[in-house]
């Protein structure tokens with residue numbers, strides 16, 4: 001070995017710094033190796049929301065939950081299947097037990113977290129929480145990172161706005177309280193910048209806090225230090241090989257190696273192999289999401305599973321950049337006066353469902369009838385009131401949207417259908433049926449708006465009918481929608497201690513994995529907001545406790 005640490009973490013994703021903090025608390029030396037020039041992974045560009053059942057913030061706010069309720073919900077929504085070894089009742093129990101303990105640990109380490117006031121669980125199932133089980137970062141002054149500030153991956157929102165405040169912004173034109181929120185955000189952003197602070201939000205704030213705490217605790221972090229190989233001696237992982245000035249650099253790991261290197265959304269070869277029909281052009285993940293650590297784990301004998309799963313999120317590809325930058329349109333397709341139809345003009349799903357389910361439905365539909373891309377069809381009321389593909393409400397859209405036929409339009413539904421190549425009579429029939437549901441207040445085909453989450457996704461200023469509204473006022477418009485993603489969700493199989501397993505179920509000693517490098521504990525579903533980052537942090541926490549010497553001793557309540 002060229003050098004040796006107690007614990008080596010591959011990738012600087014969600015669980016990495018959490019694991020590193022546990023190790024430092026146990027007095028162990030830790031090295032985090034990040035392939036790209038920036039720390040934080042997709043977690044830094046994300047909302048940074050973690051799904052944490054029965055968490056301390058719910059307790060302090062008197063919001064009822066329990067581990068029993070949470071496991072009931074997970075068991076009901078995920079189910080037990082033979083083809084999802086990443087999830088099992090036992091691993092889910094460990095999650096329910098350890099996720100709130102992980103949050104308590106972070107708070108003890110000085111990480112400032114909170115819950116969002118409302119984000120209902122995604123499924124109408126026993127044990128669901130309507131207020132929601134989300135935990136997010138407080139705003140964080142990234143100037144506190146000093147020279148490391150420039151090494152933190154930027155987030156998706158450049159304003160000093162909490163997520164719940166940011167959710168008010170689409171309503172600014174129509175609501176005085178939302179105008180006030182905007183004024184508060186702008187005032188805070190300006191004031192803090194003038195006073196020498198730079199408040200980050202969401203995933204960037206979370207990863208900024210984690211980086212700050214890790215540096216303060218003495219974790220060594222290296223960027224542009226991609227791991228090429230895992231070292232195996234007598235069946236035990238003893239370290240990794242990285243690269244130094246063009247030659248191999250061997251780093252030993254006495255207590256273990258943790259893989260937290262993301263998924264493979266940016267590797268077209270792996271997508272073609274495991275999730276055919278999807279494209280790297282549709283992903284919003286960070287550039288390092290290229291999957292090589294999953295393949296490296298397989299090379300040394302790890303089992304992989306659930307490889308065809310992904311955290312889908314519908315996207316549009318507006319012109320402007322080459323290749324077009326995918327813009328997430330989940331919040332767009334759930335608003336009144338719009339529907340999603342396949343290329344034959346048929347509606348086929350509940351648009352106001354989770355991004356995960358929407359993309360699953362789109363790809364499943366495509367197997368019967370062309371639906372990739374699908375069309376988001378809307379009327380003028382929609383354009384006047386709601387954001388579309390990142391543009392503010394209003395009919396004035398970028399010129400290129402018309403010139404490059406991104407935004408299609410027609411004075412009548414038939415003219416719009418002609419422009420989109422949809423059979424006009426089909427589109428007319430589909431819209432008329434949907435308009436009937438909008439008028440009666442009940443979507444008999446797909447129950448859009450029946451469940452708390454479905455309503456939450458709609459127009460907060462229309463409580464009587466937040467997601468149903470007739471498509472009736474011309475001109476009519478349409479854009480194409482693709483089943484994009486914010487992660488893949490399959491990978492290395494791990495046990496309830498985050499240890500990597502072989503096909504025969506035996507443990508590869510010295511190797512742990514977390515995050516989207518693994519077959520998710522959520523199986524083939526996503527229970528609520530934060531179903532990816534919550535587990536990434538939690539299994540990082542669990543892996544480090546195990547590697548630090550807790551062994552198999554921590555409790556998993558029956």
Ligand SMILES: Cc1cc2nc3c(=O)[nH]c(=O)nc-3n(C[C@H](O)[C@H](O)[C@H](O)COP(=O)(O)OP(=O)(O)OC[C@H]3O[C@@H](n4cnc5c(N)ncnc54)[C@H](O)[C@@H]3O)c2cc1C
Pocket residue numbers: 010011012013014015016033034035036038039040041042043044045046047048049050051156225226227228260261262263284285286287288289290291292293311486487514515516517529530531532533534536
């Ligand atoms: C806009 C957006 C919003 C989202 N919001 C949420 C949300 O609120 N809640 C939620 O749960 N999910 C959300 N997601 C999805 C979520 O962000 C990801 O699933 C999650 O962050 C993945 O975390 P991770 O810990 O697995 O890895 P990542 O955070 O992606 O980190 C992996 C790191 O490993 C590095 N790496 C890769 N290979 C190597 C190597 N060989 N050597 C060294 N380093 C390597 C990568 O460069 C990367 O930095 C969102 C995603 C997006 C894009």
